[in-house]
Amino acid sequence: MSSNNVILGLHSPRFARALVSTLRAGGVQASIEAASIPEASGGSSQSPSDSESLLVNVCVSAADARRSVALLESNDFMAHYKIELKLAGMSNRLLIPVDLTESSLLACKIGFGLAERLDLSPVVLHVFSVPYIVNSTPDISFPSLDDSMMPAEEAQVAEKLRTFATSQFAQFRNKLDQAIAAGKIPKLNYFTDLAEGVPEEVIMDYTRNTPPALVVMATRDKDKKNSDLIGSVTAEVLDRCRVPVFTVPENNSITTIESIRKLAYFCNLDGQDLYSIEFLMKMFGNPDVEVLLVPVSKGDSINTGRISELCDYLKDEYPEARFSIANFPAKEFRTELEELITTLGLELLVVPNKKTNIFSRLFSPAIPHRLLFERDVPMLALPV
Secondary structure: OOOOEEEEEEEOHHHHHHHHHHHHHOOOOOEEEEOOOOHHHOHHHOOOOOHHHOOEEEEEEHHHHHHHHHHHOOHHHHHHHHHHHHHHOOOOEEEEEEOOOHHHHHHHHHHHHHHHHHOOEEEEEEEEOOOEOOOOOOOOOOOOEOOOOOHHHHHHHHHHHHHHHHHHHHHHHHHHHHHHHOOOOOOOOOEEEEEEOOHHHHHHHHHHHOOOOEEEEEEOOHHHHHHOOOOOHHHHHHHHOOOOEEEEEOOOOOOOHHHOOEEEEEEOOOOHHHHHHHHHHHHOOOOOOEEEEEEOOOOOOOOHHHHHHHHHHHHHHOOOOEEEEOOOOHHHHHHHHHHHHHHHOOOEEEEEEOOOOHHHHHHOOOHHHHHHHHOOOOEEEEEO
């Protein structure tokens, strides 16, 4: 290390990359350098082949040291840094809940593609329930529980249900492995998890206990969603999840992230927009895409000057992308959006996802929730 540099801290490589990225965004030329760890502290036990298990130094020039510390301790930096940490993935995982249908394979295709791009490890999760069902004409192909059963009988049937779920999940994994072997899905090492419980609750527990960088879920088409309005697992996850969620409609024609070229971004016209768009552009590798900025406001009008300033800034920041502004009032976007999707060929909707209480979720659903049931277009919901 140069004598003109100072060490800001010792971190894992993934954490260090996120830190350096945000420091550079603040105008500080930071770098990552190998750390020399004394043998007594356990340094000799780290294998050089396992690069993510090693520790590295984050360094800046002595002239930038005070500025770096001030930046690290500022509220603006922390808001920006949280976005970087989400992208880095606190658990280095990308969660793909599956219901074992064909649409789940599509979710895996999209999810594995994103995992490959973001250097994440996919986790394929299937949740099954042991229902207590009164069934006078039981289906012999799928066991059920009857209220008249004794505890021992209930336990036996419950065990049969678990065995059945295990078998079905194994068949799905076999289909997934075949698709990977055929080159239809990126070849990545992945994890699987079979859990018992209410699907949305198990998924939420996972995102709270082992926060993934992203959740990818398949959804039904619009007609089927309308008949399944109450009890939609994806809708419940969207309403409560505090990590990014990517939804993939079952009739979607997009099969890879690279093929997405036209998207709409719903703006709050606040400081969070810059962080969310940065997350988006990093996710897609700052591609040559068309981004339609759709301002969303609680009032009857929008701040045209502010949205224009945002658009100009993004054009300078991401010259490879093409940004434009939707020219209809924010309060009418739901009626105008269908025409825009068809006319412009929009392939992805990117929406801010604010945390709301149970009352708001029931009587005033958030934009991601409404769009889930109204549109058959892939959606990326970013927590704000």
